[in-house]
Amino acid sequence: MSRLIGEPLPRVDAPLKVTGRATYAAEHRLPDLAHAVIISAAVGKGRILEIDSRRALGEPGVLAVISHLNTARLPYRPHKGWIDPTVGERLHVLQDDFVRHWGQPVAVVVAETLEQAEHASHLVGIRYEAEAPSFTVPDGESIEPQGGYPANYSRGDADQALATAEHRVDCTYLIPRENHNPIEPHATIAQWDGQRLTVWDKTQFPTNVAEELAAVFGLERANVHLICPFVGGAFGTSLRTWPHTTLAALAARHVGRPVKLVLTRKQMYFGTGYRPETWQRVRLGAHSTGELTALKHEGIAETSRYEHYIEGLLNAPRFMYSCPHVTTSYRLVPQDVHTPTYMRAPGAASGMFALECAMDELAHELRIDPVELRLRNEPKIDESRNVPFSSRSLVQCLRTGAERIRWHRRRAEPGALREGHWLVGLGVASATYHTLRNTASARVRLRPDGTAVIETAAADMGPGTYTSLTQIACDELGLPPEKVQVVIGDSNLPRVPPHGGSQTLSSVGSAVLAACLAARSARQERAHSGAIAGSEIVATETSQPGDATKRYSMHAFGAVFAEVMVDVDLGIVRLAHMVGVYAAGRIVNPRLAHSQAIGGMVGGVGMALLEETHIDRRDGRITNANLAEYLVPTNADIPVFDAVFLDEHDPHVNPLGVKGIGELSYVGVAAAIANAVFNATGKRIRDLPITLEKLL
Amino acid sequence: MDSATTSQVQLTVNGKPVTLELDTRTSLLDMLREHLGLTGTKKGCNQGACGACTVLVNNRSVNACLTLAAMCQGASVTTIEGISENGRLHPLQEAFIRHDAMQCGYCTPGQIMSGIACIQAGETYSAHAVREFMSGNLCRCGAYQNIVAAVLEVAEQAGGRR
Structure with a gap:
């Protein structure tokens, strides 16, 4: 049988998705289900003085109005999932009268029907003592983040090298807050059976939901069961278990019935994380021949007052290019907001926007082609760690992309290319994302009828976990896809890392590979021993990374090329074309990988041209908490993109040789577009998104 | 409004006649998802901005979240569950x-x-x-x-x- 890894197998769950039979979190049917609606705080900071539930409780069908006034104190045992900030403590919901941010849940209305619960939620009278919340990024009092990414890094003496550099650029970049906005809202159905709790909850991290709820309610971990077979997009927002999941369980316990709670689109801006607003200053020093002599990159990001969310904002600048003198410094400014969280390509998307725009500014200053400038600064090793890269194909990505977009058309002088009313510009940016792998387990059942079941607590928010795990199992077990069933999205299955950070295939894929190998040898043993066939063979294996990460620097690389058209009079930016070239190790399924890559590029277009969460700084209200005013790319915004994967073999990253592409394909897009806009117009837009008023 | 009122809605969903006693506030989307169990039609924003709830009413595409069920009296509604024929995909x-x-x-x-x-x-x-x-x-x-x-x-x- 031919091998399936590397083949464009159609998405195995596509028939369920195109017929509407894939069931998402809010779609599990239970008898006697009640509906819960959250009431969100209408002040940005302060205290609750009064909650008057009388009118709401007088409405037909209303079962309860739950607030800190009438609910028990919850145990809230200490619990930190892999994805929770190291410093700080999660929001304890309905436990006191404090309001820490606009939109914080302050009460929950439960009723027989959704209509009754929604209507009654407007009848609850809440009086607050409001204080003025503060929003001071980037100038406010900052702190040095602890617990992960270094606050300060340096090699050589960047200040001295900058002072003596032949050429310098010094630029400041602003990226606003962005919200994930998956099309499926967060939703939870909770059902109690004595001390046992079952939840159908939207999540990228099934086991963590069970662990967090066990901690919050003081339950045995084994008594909490999470089920989530399908995730309607997430991009990071469903990694943590947020307060609404607790509220659904609390409401179900309060009314003694199963309860469904779905966040409104508006509420998704108030409690399920976001990419933090950042301020970055990049200073580069270089010889006139283009070699970097100094790099100083500072970043400041917002976080909440109760948790320090940190991300790898300044990781890439330390190894991306060869440079003897490098300093990075990373600070957080706590504000009266809810805690930010990982959003597709966390840290890298923001940090690389600044670095790659600065490289373009340097290229212009030096009159060196931007592709050539990057080639001249290609490092031989990871200079931040003095270890080799496990593989690095950035040069090939840049060369391939330049060819495919016909880079030779580009003029160094901005505004030189014009088609009628449109100025045409070409821009480039490099991309990178680190290759993660963590301990994961999987179970394989070989059934007597010749079929196999793969079980693991992974998730599939869209990249195609079901399909790629099927392909791996088929190859190892010698079975066709119709004889392999992948079961994921269940906290009772073998434990895996969160479905984020582009690590699912590297971690879970490796575990499935190991479990299949074990099952196969058990099958062979049984055949040799002449034991009676007929019973199921079960093999569970755990796969963990070795010490290769100590010896190698592991990252995926890519190059993004954008061609934009800018209306001469109106400043409208249209994408004419975009090419993404990626070197991400082995590509298990080119069809799905292509979808994921063009999807990342579309996300990057949003970051570049459209997305911005507006906060009214007087009270903390988010003024565009909806999909009509928070703009995301629509079909009409997106032409046909070209995503290319280079052949890259990396024996060090993991047994499958995969690096992940979900995050990588998002990185660099905003910079490539910003650089193309400069090439078209001569205007440097250093604060995203690049809207037309900034170009007029 | 102090209390809800209900009304009887008769319509055709995917070719089958349906009669429901519904809260007048019920949207076509919630009628499909919560009352008929037809969860193939999705709720994304409930504000007519995302299109996830698109269905055909009398052969025209509408946002089911912005359509009250009571407005569909006598109408013919087609959802994703109703476009395959005899198990053959559209x-x-x-x-x-x-x-x-x-x-x-x-x-x-x-x-x-x-x-x-x-x-x-x-x-x-x-x-x-x-x-x-x-x-x-x-x-x-x-x-x-x-x-x-x-x-x-x-x-x-x-x-x-x-």
């Missing part, structure tokens, strides 16, 4: 699989219903026309170019048969 469903015009799958039913409306409306004379017509259906995973390819392919096949 050509656009097949094309969506072929072109991998989805990732997470949550916007997919709405995209397919809008795609059917797009083809019926004849707005398929160019990729640009399809992109414009389909721009009421957001896909946050970014499958747009594959969605356009699927709609154009089915439109061409349909045109060829005429």
Whole structure:
């Protein structure tokens, strides 16, 4: 049988998705289900003085109005999932009268029907003592983040090298807050059976939901069961278990019935994380021949007052290019907001926007082609760690992309290319994302009828976990896809890392590979021993990374090329074309990988041209908490993109040789577009998104 | 409003007659999802901004979240569950699989219903026309170019048969 890894197998769950039979979190049917609606705080900071539930409780069908006034104190045992900030403590919901941010849940209305619960939620009278919340990024009092990414890094003496550099650029970049906005809202159905709790909850991290709820309610971990077979997009927002999941369980316990709670689109801006607003200053020093002599990159990001969310904002600048003198410094400014969280390509998307725009500014200053400038600064090793890269194909990505977009058309002088009313510009940016792998387990059942079941607590928010795990199992077990069933999205299955950070295939894929190998040898043993066939063979294996990460620097690389058209009079930016070239190790399924890559590029277009969460700084209200005013790319915004994967073999990253592409394909897009806009117009837009008023 | 009132709604859903006693505040979307168990039609924003709830009412595409069930008295409603015939997928469903015009799958039913409306409306004379017509259906995973390819392919096949 031919091998399936590397083949464009159609998405195995596509028939369920195109017929509407894939069931998402809010779609599990239970008898006697009640509906819960959250009431969100209408002040940005302060205290609750009064909650008057009388009118709401007088409405037909209303079962309860739950607030800190009438609910028990919850145990809230200490619990930190892999994805929770190291410093700080999660929001304890309905436990006191404090309001820490606009939109914080302050009460929950439960009723027989959704209509009754929604209507009654407007009848609850809440009086607050409001204080003025503060929003001071980037100038406010900052702190040095602890617990992960270094606050300060340096090699050589960047200040001295900058002072003596032949050429310098010094630029400041602003990226606003962005919200994930998956099309499926967060939703939870909770059902109690004595001390046992079952939840159908939207999540990228099934086991963590069970662990967090066990901690919050003081339950045995084994008594909490999470089920989530399908995730309607997430991009990071469903990694943590947020307060609404607790509220659904609390409401179900309060009314003694199963309860469904779905966040409104508006509420998704108030409690399920976001990419933090950042301020970055990049200073580069270089010889006139283009070699970097100094790099100083500072970043400041917002976080909440109760948790320090940190991300790898300044990781890439330390190894991306060869440079003897490098300093990075990373600070957080706590504000009266809810805690930010990982959003597709966390840290890298923001940090690389600044670095790659600065490289373009340097290229212009030096009159060196931007592709050539990057080639001249290609490092031989990871200079931040003095270890080799496990593989690095950035040069090939840049060369391939330049060819495919016909880079030779580009003029160094901005505004030189014009088609009628449109100025045409070409821009480039490099991309990178680190290759993660963590301990994961999987179970394989070989059934007597010749079929196999793969079980693991992974998730599939869209990249195609079901399909790629099927392909791996088929190859190892010698079975066709119709004889392999992948079961994921269940906290009772073998434990895996969160479905984020582009690590699912590297971690879970490796575990499935190991479990299949074990099952196969058990099958062979049984055949040799002449034991009676007929019973199921079960093999569970755990796969963990070795010490290769100590010896190698592991990252995926890519190059993004954008061609934009800018209306001469109106400043409208249209994408004419975009090419993404990626070197991400082995590509298990080119069809799905292509979808994921063009999807990342579309996300990057949003970051570049459209997305911005507006906060009214007087009270903390988010003024565009909806999909009509928070703009995301629509079909009409997106032409046909070209995503290319280079052949890259990396024996060090993991047994499958995969690096992940979900995050990588998002990185660099905003910079490539910003650089193309400069090439078209001569205007440097250093604060995203690049809207037309900034170009007029 | 102090208390809800109900009304009887009679309509046809996917060819089957349905009679329901509904809260007058119930949207067509919540009627489908919560009362009929037809969860293939998705709730994305409940504000008419994302298109995930697109269904056909009397053969025209509408946002089910902005349509009250009580407005559909006597109407014929078609959802994603009603476009396959005898277990055979609709050509656009097949094309969506072929072109991998989805990732997470949550916007997919709405995209397919809008795609059917797009083809019926004849707005398929160019990729640009399809992109414009389909721009009421957001896909946050970014499958747009594959969605356009699927709609154009089915439109061409349909045109060829005429």
